[in-house]
Amino acid sequence: MRRPEDIAEEFQKAWNSHEMTTFAALFCEDATFVNRFGHYVRGIPEIVALHAPIHKTIYSDSLMENEVITAIALGDSVAVVHCWSRLIVGTAHPAGPHAVDTVILAVLRLQPNGWLIQSLENVTLTDPRTGEPVLRR
Numbered sequence: 001m002r003r004p005e006d007i008a009e010e011f012q013k014a015w016n017s018h019e020m021t022t023f024a025a026l027f028c029e030d031a032t033f034v035n036r037f038g039h040y041v042r043g044i045p046e047i048v049a050l051h052a053p054i055h056k057t058i059y060s061d062s063l064m065e066n067e068v069i070t071a072i073a074l075g076d077s078v079a080v081v082h083c084w085s086r087l088i089v090g091t092a093h094p095a096g097p098h099a100v101d102t103v104i105l106a107v108l109r110l111q112p113n114g115w116l117i118q119s120l121e122n123v124t125l126t127d128p129r130t131g132e133p134v135l136r137r
Contacts, residue, residue, distance in 0.1 A: 001026075001115040004079035004108045008066035011083075011104070011117075015064040018055045020048045027117045028109060034121040036102050061090035066104070077110035078118075084136060085122065101125045101136045 001010050007026075014023040024044050027033075033047045034040050041050050069082040083104040090097050107119040125134050 001108070003071075004073070004081050004115050005068050005071045006115065007081050007104075007106055007108060007117065008068045008083045011106075012064045012066040015062070018060065020052050020055065023051060024048050027120075028111065031117050032119045036100070036122045036124040058093045059087075059089060061092045063088045069103070079108050079115070081106045081108060086136070099135060100133055 001007060010026060014026055017023075024047065027044050027047055029044055030042065031044065031047060032040065032042045033050065035050065039050060041047055065086045065088070067084045069084055071079055071081045073079050081104075083106070085102045085104050087100045087102070088097075089095075089100070102122045102124050105121045105123070106117050108115045109118045125136060126132060127134050
């Protein structure tokens with residue numbers, strides 16, 4: 001990634017490819033990841049282990065669409081980026097085709113080969129009164 005804002009498109013492309021090598025290349029070696037269910041992992045092998053099984057099964061026909069909300073530089077080599085994210089799942093999912101909206105919070109670090117994700121958290125948009133997932137308009 002040449003700029004921190006590139007995370008939206010690059011994460012989307014990596015997810016939609018369902019290729020874990022492409023996905024893994026977005027992260028620093030010691031990166032942390034919290035998925036939308038609150039599962040915390042650290043390091044590329046654990047991040048891949050969390051995602052590989054779902055990309056072979058329930059998310060095998062999923063598509064992700066991301067849009068940058070804000071990008072905030074915390075110096076020359078660290079940035080925080082928030083993105084809207086919509087996951088569209090297909091018939092491979094047990095609940096059938098549906099969409100889920102989340103907000104991604106990512107901390108990126110500038111490395112010799114470009115910007116990489118140091119930490120990423122994904123939060124599902126929900127109705128605070130019911131706990132039911134909601135879609136962003």
